[in-house]
Amino acid sequence: MTSRALILGCAGKSLSADEAAFFRDARPWGFILFKRNIGTPQEVRALTDALRDCVGSDRTPILIDQEGGRVQRMGPPHWPAYPAGGRYGRLEGRAAAIAHLGARLMAHDLAEVGINVDCAPVLDVPAPGSHDIIGDRAYGTHPASVAEIGRAIAEGLMAGGVLPVMKHIPGHGRAACDSHHGLPVVDATRDDLATQDFGPFRALADLPMAMSAHVVFTAIDPERPATQSATVIRDVIRGAIGFDGLLMTDDLSMHALTGTFRERTERAFAAGVDVGLHCNGAMHEMQDVATAAPLLDGRAAARAAAALARLDPAGDPLDVPEARARFAAALAAA
Template sequence: MTSASDARAVILGCSGTTLTPEETAFFRDVRPWGFILFKRNIGTPDAVRALTASLRETVGRADAPILIDQEGGRVQRMGPPHWPKYPAGRRVGALGTDLARLGARLMAQDLAEVGINVDCAPMLDVPVAGSDDIVGDRAFGTDPGTVIATGRAVAEGLLAGGVLPVIKHMPGHGRATCDSHLDLPVVAADRQSLSASDFRPFRALADLPLAMSAHVVFTAIDPERPATLSPTVIREIIRGEIGFDGLLMTDDLSMHALRGGFRDRAEAAFAAGIDVVLHCNGSMDEMRGVVEATPHLTGIPARRAQAALARLAETDRFDVAEARARFEAALQVA
């Protein structure tokens, strides 16, 4: 086994349900810190287990992070017929914290059984009237209090099942009037309003180990650069006002909110203070560009990565059949 100090500060995707020879060779050479799976990578449970094992074999680390977006609702990469369908965030927020925690614990069970140990959830964005539907019913509610309580419960459920949560999209995507997958959102709200609402859930859950940045410009803080690429946002807001000292990763570098070549995108993110960059679509040419600008994971980012992985030991005893029956019964009456 190799050590985490051999890893590069990058999380990468792959193209299908098995690794190609080119991907295997590339990952062995690059040694990314982790990987991310999407629906294109999901086959049967046995196939997913084989893929996660193959990915970890390329880097020689049994605890290498393997991420997935498994929120429920319209963002659920693993679903029927092999896995249950989970409710969207809005409904989870309405169910109450006990059921939110139970649902997340069941979701963690699904993920852990196939070798996935990081879930890009909970989403802590607080949508406002007129914002783009990219958040919409994925949000736990429209008030920070509901988002905080539900987000905490979901994070606890994931951790109890041996899966690390990723709070997103820091410091807040709820006011965006366009989808950052397609264009660059610009938020003109004043600093006081942002602090009172958008930043509140992230402050309340700043003790969690992993967070994902937002490709959103906040004109009151940095009118030129999205949070992912802004030293001001990362230093003053994320590390300062919010007080987050965990591992900060980018949202997907291939999203159209960002401009320029992939080496340039990665360089700008690291210069801003990002710990780890994320590239999702499995394009080999794009990944090569990202990796050209990606350092090895050392220093403070390495400490944050190690602290995050140390939380994976926190698991509980769990009667899966009883818990799933209880959760499904609650959904039918809620």
């Protein structure tokens, strides 16, 4: 049966009967977990198994934001604390190798509990005066170094059987407010955006998945955030950046977007996204989003299939205790 072009969250550490029934009927393409969903490793594994059982596929994408630092849904006491992305950017000469190892270890943690997609790397390039919603999540302030570390993280994740999602395309680094709470408006010129903001995404345009930015770029489309802008998606994301992978929205429940949840969803798909993302697990919101989201077919279905085709659940061999010791030593030495 065809999936719906949606990724949805759930409310707690296990599914309610109502959630299970809704997911069986809505058939989202994937799911996303947050800290509210994370208990013991055994509980997380039981939840990912239950989610997949709802839609009848053991390859269903289950996502998480596991960047390290302040954006790490799985952490102590059951999993290690990983450094924020900015820490890698300060490791001169060894940044890519250490970032790759950290991402490979993260992938091991995720794969063990049934999570096969990580919403990383963060390819946003902060600008002076921007909001700290990106802040130390960024790998640096130069597009080339952000791209180099981002590539290492993406490859480390894939080596461990986890797909990366680059974010927030075409760039959130200049935003002067947090898109969870308001709509950022960026007035930079098209040339400045192309030189600074778009560069890391262009360098990693071959990655399988990307998450859109709820940001208005006045030089490109002064009326609509990138998530809901056909101009940004066609001319920048698919055009200037050259990304032809699966494009998912950032969370449709964020306050950067306005209108009903049906309207938010319809605008995003009309603009050209492939898959909608709704994160908070609120049933009435998910029901509205599901009524507006299309079935996953056509070019979007082909992109989704191509992304999953790059998923190797076995991953590369890894001596986990040795790798953890080596990673800790490399960070300590720096």
